[in-house]
Amino acid sequence: MNRALxxxxxxVAATSLSGCIAVAAVPxxxxxxxxxxxxxxxxxxxxxxxxxxxxxxxxGQVFTTExxxxxxxxxxxxxxxxSGAPAATGTAASTAPAPAxxxxxxxxxxxxxxxxASALSLQAYAALWxxxxxxxxxxxxxxxxxSVVMTRDSTLTSPKFEACGKRPLAVVFDVDETVLLNLGxxxxxxxxxxxxxxxxxxxxxxxxxxxxxxxPGAAETIAAIRGDGITVxxxxxxxxxxxxxxxxxxxxxxxxxxxxxxxxxxxxxxxPSGKDERRWKIAERYCIVAMGGDQLGDFSDLFNTKDxxxxxxxxxxxxxxxxxxxxxxxxxxxxxVYGSGLKGGMDEVFPKDKQWADPAEEKK
Amino acid sequence: MNRALxxxxxxVAATSLSGCIAVAAVPxxxxxxxxxxxxxxxxxxxxxxxxxxxxxxxxGQVFTTExxxxxxxxxxxxxxxxSGAPAATGTAASTAPAPAxxxxxxxxxxxxxxxxASALSLQAYAALWxxxxxxxxxxxxxxxxxSVVMTRDSTLTSPKFEACGKRPLAVVFDVDETVLLNLGxxxxxxxxxxxxxxxxxxxxxxxxxxxxxxxPGAAETIAAIRGDGITVxxxxxxxxxxxxxxxxxxxxxxxxxxxxxxxxxxxxxxxPSGKDERRWKIAERYCIVAMGGDQLGDFSDLFNTKDxxxxxxxxxxxxxxxxxxxxxxxxxxxxxVYGSGLKGGMDEVFPKDKQWADPAEEKK
Numbered sequence: 151m152n153r154a155l156x157x158x159x160x161x162v163a164a165t166s167l168s169g170c171i172a173v174a175a176v177p178x179x180x181x182x183x184x185x186x187x188x189x190x191x192x193x194x195x196x197x198x199x200x201x202x203x204x205x206x207x208x209x210g211q212v213f214t215t216e217x218x219x220x221x222x223x224x225x226x227x228x229x230x231x232x233s234g235a236p237a238a239t240g241t242a243a244s245t246a247p248a249p250a251x252x253x254x255x256x257x258x259x260x261x262x263x264x265x266x267a268s269a270l271s272l273q274a275y276a277a278l279w280x281x282x283x284x285x286x287x288x289x290x291x292x293x294x295x296x297s298v299v300m301t302r303d304s305t306l307t308s309p310k311f312e313a314c315g316k317r318p319l320a321v322v323f324d325v326d327e328t329v330l331l332n333l334g335x336x337x338x339x340x341x342x343x344x345x346x347x348x349x350x351x352x353x354x355x356x357x358x359x360x361x362x363x364x365x366p367g368a369a370e371t372i373a374a375i376r377g378d379g380i381t382v383x384x385x386x387x388x389x390x391x392x393x394x395x396x397x398x399x400x401x402x403x404x405x406x407x408x409x410x411x412x413x414x415x416x417x418x419x420x421x422p423s424g425k426d427e428r429r430w431k432i433a434e435r436y437c438i439v440a441m442g443g444d445q446l447g448d449f450s451d452l453f454n455t456k457d458x459x460x461x462x463x464x465x466x467x468x469x470x471x472x473x474x475x476x477x478x479x480x481x482x483x484x485x486x487v488y489g490s491g492l493k494g495g496m497d498e499v500f501p502k503d504k505q506w507a508d509p510a511e512e513k514k
Numbered sequence: 515m516n517r518a519l520x521x522x523x524x525x526v527a528a529t530s531l532s533g534c535i536a537v538a539a540v541p542x543x544x545x546x547x548x549x550x551x552x553x554x555x556x557x558x559x560x561x562x563x564x565x566x567x568x569x570x571x572x573x574g575q576v577f578t579t580e581x582x583x584x585x586x587x588x589x590x591x592x593x594x595x596x597s598g599a600p601a602a603t604g605t606a607a608s609t610a611p612a613p614a615x616x617x618x619x620x621x622x623x624x625x626x627x628x629x630x631a632s633a634l635s636l637q638a639y640a641a642l643w644x645x646x647x648x649x650x651x652x653x654x655x656x657x658x659x660x661s662v663v664m665t666r667d668s669t670l671t672s673p674k675f676e677a678c679g680k681r682p683l684a685v686v687f688d689v690d691e692t693v694l695l696n697l698g699x700x701x702x703x704x705x706x707x708x709x710x711x712x713x714x715x716x717x718x719x720x721x722x723x724x725x726x727x728x729x730p731g732a733a734e735t736i737a738a739i740r741g742d743g744i745t746v747x748x749x750x751x752x753x754x755x756x757x758x759x760x761x762x763x764x765x766x767x768x769x770x771x772x773x774x775x776x777x778x779x780x781x782x783x784x785x786p787s788g789k790d791e792r793r794w795k796i797a798e799r800y801c802i803v804a805m806g807g808d809q810l811g812d813f814s815d816l817f818n819t820k821d822x823x824x825x826x827x828x829x830x831x832x833x834x835x836x837x838x839x840x841x842x843x844x845x846x847x848x849x850x851v852y853g854s855g856l857k858g859g860m861d862e863v864f865p866k867d868k869q870w871a872d873p874a875e876e877k878k
Contacts, residue, residue: 254863256856257621263824263863264855265810265817265831269846270634272832276841277641334870337860341871350872361870366832446629453629460627467629468636468730477640482633486850491628492620496701499618499627506698506725507705508714 254340257486262333268366270484274442275367278481282321282375282440285478292319298441298479299433306452306466309475314437321375322432324443325386325396327485329368329405334361336487346488355388359398365483369404381436383413385428385448390416424451444485449475453490460494461501618704621850626697632730634848638806639731642845646685646739646804649842656683662805662843663797670816670830673839678801685739686796688807689750689760691849693732693769698725700851710852719752723762729847733768745800747777749792749812754780788815808849813839817854824858825865 254263261267286295293315299322301310323329335354339346372382384405388396393410400406400414408414415428425447432438446453446467453463466472476482486492496505618627625631650659657679663686665674687693699718703710736746748769752760757774764770764778772778779792789811796802810817810831817827830836840846850856860869 253859255620257624257850259856259858259863260621260850263828263858265828266808266846266849266853266855268828268831269810269840269844270638270848272837273641273840273846274634274637276838277637277644280641280644280841333864333868337864337869338871340860340864349874353872353874354870357873358870361868363865363868444630446633464627464629464632467632473636474640476633476637477644480633482630482637484634484848484850485630486621486624486848489630491630492623494623494627495617496704499623500697500701500704501727504697504725504727505701506718506722507702508717509721510713510717 258336258340261327261485261487262331262336267484271365272367274481274483275365275371277477278321278440278442279371279374281478281481282380283378286319286439292316292437295319295437295439297433297438298475299429299438300450300452302430304450304452306450306472307470309450309471314439317435317437318381319379319439320381320383320432320436321440321442322383322385322429322438323368323372323441324445324448325384325388325400327365327444327487327489328442328448328483329365329372329384330399330403331363331365332358332361333363334358337361352389352392355392356395359395360402362399362403364403364405372405380439381413383415383432383436384408385415385425385432387417387423387425390418423447424454426451440479440481442481442483444483445489445491447490449480449482460498463491622700622704625691625849625851626695626700631848635729636731638845638847639729639735641841642685642804642806643735643738645842645845646744647742650683650803656680656801659683659801659803661797661802662839663793663802664814664816666794668814668816670814670836671834673814673835676797678803681799681801682745683743683803684745684747684796684800685804685806686747686749686793686802687732687736687805688809688812689748689752689764691729691808691851691853692806692812692847693729693736693748694763694767695727695729696722696725697727698722701725716753716756719756720759723759724766726763726767728767728769736769744803745777747779747796747800748772749779749789749796751781751787751789754782787811788818790815804843804845806845806847808847809853809855811854813844813846824862827855 293313295314296311297314298311301312304310326332332354335351335358338350338354375382384400386396393414393416396416397406397408397410397414400408410416415432417423421427429438441449443449446463453466458466467476472480657677659678660675661678662675665676668674690696696718699715699722702714702718739746748764750760757778757780760780761770761772761774761778764772774780779796781787785791793802805813807813810827817830822830831840836844
């Protein structure tokens with residue numbers, strides 16, 4: 151792999167109360183101006199040699215730039231991590247996957263490492279079991295049961311549902327971070343830092359079957375649902391072309407058995423990521439009495455329409471007729487690590503009228 | 515405020531698939547070697563002038579260091595944010611609170627901005643209401659009800675609970691990120707980047723009463739519980755010395771009314787952060803039929819004993835007699851933003867036998 155050492159950039163050191171300038175990364179995009187291609191960097195090396203007379207910057211050396219700013223070369227040999235702990239050496243940092251400079255990001259510590267997230271998952275599956283077993287199974291007249299899948303003519307403000315008639319009962323689950331924790335993939339992502347690569351995910355689907363675990367509560371609840379004579383169906387955006395590996399992963403995590411095309415519905419490489427069409431297809435054959443997912447798109451594609459702002463998307467979950475579904479037919483699992491919920495700038499995440507600034511610093 | 519421009523350091527640009535070198539921050543600690551005091555930097559300016567003959571590094575300029583490495587000055591004027599979006603200018607980055615370079619961190623986007631987190635909260639409160647209203651209220655013989663507070667002689671592996679006798683029913687909630695979203699404080703924290711300051715939190719308690727919102731589902735559920743004739747009690751680590759402001763915040767969020775010392779229990783400045791003693795005191799007067807919190811410490815201090823490793827702490831929630839409590843007496847709310855669950859390095863968060871590395875890069 152071709153490498154080039156570069157001075158990462160000029161940063162402003164401020165003696166501020168915050169004790170920290172900023173969290174920052176150096177994506178290849180930003181570095182592109184420095185390292186474009188192997189050739190490019192070769193030519194630089196030559197150029198560098200020709201300039202050997204010119205003194206290379208040494209730690210501690212001070213310059214004044216053309217616009218009169220004082221500039222000093224630090225002794226840092228790599229960008230220090232957020233923790234302020236010693237940074238990896240240039241060499242170590244350049245071997246991929248490099249250790250995540252700040253260790254494991256908080257959202258991963260929460261989802262994969264905390265008892266709090268485990269408890270949230272156990273609680274969600276307990277609610278699902280109470281609902282499916284306690285509220286539905288005892289019913290003699292199954293035809294009185296209503297599907298929890300929104301019909302084609304539904305909107306988020308007027309959701310519609312159909313009676314099931316004589317179709318057999320089923321519970322539909324998403325797979326990733328709903329019933330399956332992708333520990334292997336995320337351990338690799340933690341080492342490497344921000345940035346998603348579809349090719350890497352595909353390689354994960356193909357080689358990671360033994361590096362997963364069931365979400366706390368999932369395997370027990372799914373076995374119990376099957377014990378009630380209710381069919382468990384997985385509706386996932388994993389690729390149909392890697393079905394064999396996904397089946398292996400589900401089996402190893404104690405979430406199987408599944409039958410491809412019947413109880414395991416995957417995404418054809420041409421198909422859209424939206425799940426409504428697949429849900430409606432399942433609903434033609436089964437009475438879907440409960441759904442479990444970690445993304446709003448696991449319940450309806452309507453949550454992911456482009457015209458829906460981040461605050462509006464959040465509000466629809468609580469301020470519409472959809473609100474009563476959470477915990478009664480729709481069951482959501484925690485996932486702060488990735489997904490369509492992770493978006494929004496300051497004014498979208500924090501309503502303007504709820505933003506605050508430390509008065510001790512406003513006074514300055 | 516005194517400032518000095520410094521070359522942040524040497525970073526290795528790798529043309530790797532990951533598309534990103536590393537996430538890094540420049541804490542004042544790391545910058546200390548560069549900017550110590552105003553005097554220090556003055557002397558540097560002089561020194562700099564004396565060296566004006568020496569050419570200052572210009573963007574694009576290439577050097578070869580003494581150890582033969584090729585180094586080039588980038589055109590970056592600040593550390594780029596994780597998103598790769600344009601970095602704040604030196605001036606902007608140096609004014610505190612500085613905008614968080616990557617915008618809002620993912621765990622905050624999730625908790626405060628996503629419909630997924632809103633749905634998780636609504637689901638938790640729905641489960642709490644189903645449990646309290648459906649499973650307890652109808653009981654004629656209240657003396658048969660058991661407290662959900664672990665007794666003094668309990669351990670995590672053998673939790674013990676007592677029958678309530680004739681005490682009146684109560685539900686005990688934590689406050690922050692359980693019934694109240696601290697939108698104002700976290701918006702300030704997002705701008706400022708990592709780092710917690712107790713003084714800032716105290717100023718927040720004193721001035722932020724109108725910059726909060728109720729957790730989705732909390733206000734409605736709490737009102738309904740009171741409507742059932744069950745007492746709602748808040749057990750919080752907020753300071754007793756700022757009680758008036760906390761009461762104002764609860765009222766403005768629709769979570770009141772409360773009576774200090776009876777239905778609002780705060781932490782005396784001398785008191786420990788552990789909540790067991792306060793829980794046991796409440797349990798002497800009330801039959802605590804349900805508890806709500808965002809931290810395991812809101813249910814028992816035993817989860818926070820030092821000898822409990824991160825994996826062991828997580829496992830106790832699902833692999834002990836405590837597991838059945840989630841959703842049946844103990845109700846947990848999502849919080850990936852802060853708290854005792856956010857800890858653990860690679861091998862604690864990701865079991866060694868579940869770690870994975872992209873085979874495409876291992877081959878290199």
